[in-house]
Each structure stands twice: as C-alpha cells, then as structure tokens.
Amino acid sequence: MTYNRPLSPHLSIHKKVLTSVFSILHRITGIGLTIGTLLISIWISLLALGADYFYIFKFISTNIIFKFFLFIWTVAIFYHLFNGVRYLFWSFGLGMDLKTVYFSSYFVLIFTLVATFGVWFIR
Amino acid sequence: MKNYKNKWIIQRVSALILIPLLFWFIFQCLSFSTMEYSQIIIFFTSTLNSFLFLIMMLVTIIHAKLGCDNIIEDYVSGKKIKFISKLTINFLFYLSALIFILSIMKVSLL
Numbered sequence: 001m002t003y004n005r006p007l008s009p010h011l012s013i014h015k016k017v018l019t020s021v022f023s024i025l026h027r028i029t030g031i032g033l034t035i036g037t038l039l040i041s042i043w044i045s046l047l048a049l050g051a052d053y054f055y056i057f058k059f060i061s062t063n064i065i066f067k068f069f070l071f072i073w074t075v076a077i078f079y080h081l082f083n084g085v086r087y088l089f090w091s092f093g094l095g096m097d098l099k100t101v102y103f104s105s106y107f108v109l110i111f112t113l114v115a116t117f118g119v120w121f122i123r
Numbered sequence: 124m125k126n127y128k129n130k131w132i133i134q135r136v137s138a139l140i141l142i143p144l145l146f147w148f149i150f151q152c153l154s155f156s157t158m159e160y161s162q163i164i165i166f167f168t169s170t171l172n173s174f175l176f177l178i179m180m181l182v183t184i185i186h187a188k189l190g191c192d193n194i195i196e197d198y199v200s201g202k203k204i205k206f207i208s209k210l211t212i213n214f215l216f217y218l219s220a221l222i223f224i225l226s227i228m229k230v231s232l233l
Contacts, residue, residue, distance in 0.1 A: 005127050008197045027194055034187040037180065040152075041219035041226075047167075048226035051160045061156050070156060074149060081145055084138055091135055119149055 018105055026083050029076040036073050071120065078115040082108045130189055137186040144179045151176075164230060173231040180223045188216045 008023075046053045060066055086104050089095045095104060155163055167173050191212050199205045 005196070010198065027190075030187070030190045031194070033183075034191060037183050037187055038215060038219050040180070041222045043155075044226040044230075045222050047160070047163060048229040054160045058160075066156075070153070074153070077145065077149060081142065085142070088135060088138060119153065 019101060022083060022105055022108070026080060026087070029080040032076050033073075033080060036076075071116075074119055075112065075116050078112045078119075079108065082111045082115075130192075134186065134189040137182050137189070140182050141179070141186060144175065144182070147175065148179050167227065167230040170231065173227050177223060177227045181220060184216050184220050184223075188213065 043057055046057050086095070086108060095101065151166075155166075158166075167176070192209065195205060195208050195212070199208055
C-alpha cells in the first residue's frame with residue numbers, strides 16, 4: 001500500500017446527491033480561494049513596491065470584471081466558511097445523521113446568501 | 124500515520140482561527156478595493172492591523188497547503204506527477220508567505 005490515508009471516491013463514481021455536491025463545492029471553492037490568496041500576495045507586493053506600481057491594481061480594480069470576481073470571491077469565502085463549520089461539527093461526530101446533514105445543507109445555503117448580500121449591500 | 128493525524132488536527136485548528144478573522148478580513152478587503160494608495164498605507168501603519176493581516180494570511184496559507192495536499196492525494200495518481208504537483212504548490216505557498224512577511228514589514232515600518 002502506497003497510501004496511508006483513506007482516499008475520497010473519484011468524482012465520476014458519485015451519484016449527484018446533495019451531500020456529494022456540497023463536498024465537491026467545498027473543494028472547488030477551496031482551490032478558488034487558494035488562487036485568491038496567491039493573488040492577494042501579488043496585491044500586497046504592489047503595495048510594498050510603491051504608489052507607481054500600485055496604479056496597476058488601481059487600473060484593474062475599476063474594471064467590471066474585477067468587481068464580478070470580487071463578488072464570486074465573497075460567495076466562495078462564505079460558502080467555504082459555513083460549510084467548513086459543518087465539517088468541524090462532523091469532526092466531533094456531531095450532526096451526522098442524514099436528516100441533520102440535509103437540514104444543515106440548507107442552512108449553509110441560506111447563510112451564504114444572507115452573508116453575501118449583507119456584506120455587499122448593507123455594509 | 125502519525126503525520127496525517129497531526130495534519131488533520133492542524134487543518135481544523137487553523138479553520139477555527141480563521142473563522143473570526145475572516146469576517147474582519149472580508150470587510151477590509153472590500154474597502155481596500157476602493158481605497159487610495161495613501162489610505163491603505165495608513166491602514167497598515169497600525170501595528171494591530173498589520174499583525175492581524177499577516178496572521179490571517181499565514182494561517183490561510185497553512186490551511187490552503189493542507190487542503191491542496193489532500194486534494195492532490197485524492198485525485199492525482201502516479202507517484203511522479205503527485206510529487207511534482209506537491210512540490211510546485213508548496214513552492215508557491217512558501218513564496219507567497221515570504222512575500223506577505225516582507226511586504227507587511229516594509230509597508231508597516233515605512
């Protein structure tokens with residue numbers, strides 16, 4: 001055996017049920033947020049290099065496409081956050097029966113929507 | 124085996140640290156996107172702000188590294204590709220951690 005830990009089944013094996021979709025979305029948002037973090041490191045290096053370099057960011061940030069990605073970024077953060085809280089409970093074996101899992105899935109969706117709209121429109 | 128247990132714990136502890144920091148961080152990032160250069164520099168001259176931002180980013184990088192390692196292990200088969208992809212991603216993480224430390228130092232001590 002070359003693997004020491006249990007592996008997750010490959011995507012094609014899963015039937016598209018709510019739990020598997022939520023799990024895959026958690027990983028997709030995780031990868032997206034990782035790329036976001038690397039981009040933030042470019043942002044802070046522009047800031048450290050000085051005002052002349054920071055104009056590059058100023059130029060990009062006025063673009064509507066940037067605003068769109070910023071919006072998607074907040075959705076991904078809140079989804080990963082609220083779904084992650086669920087996983088923390090699961091780590092302690094809490095809320096793992098099917099009924100609670102489905103119930104908390106809807107909570108993740110509602111919290112993600114409310115938090116995203118809150119942060120963009122009420123702030 | 125023991126290594127994986129530690130990683131599992133660190134992944135969850137880093138998640139717990141990130142939860143409260145994230146709410147502060149999102150608000151800051153959204154206001155950064157419209158702030159002027161001088162305003163952001165003033166923000167980072169506060170030691171508390173610089174400290175929180177750096178802690179936020181370093182814990183995020185640790186959390187992201189553990190998550191990416193898991194994903195690679197689950198979906199990348201083949202020893203060689205697995206090794207190369209882990210190496211590349213780890214290099215990017217160390218590089219960005221270094222960038223964050225140096226940049227925050229420069230901006231906050233300016």
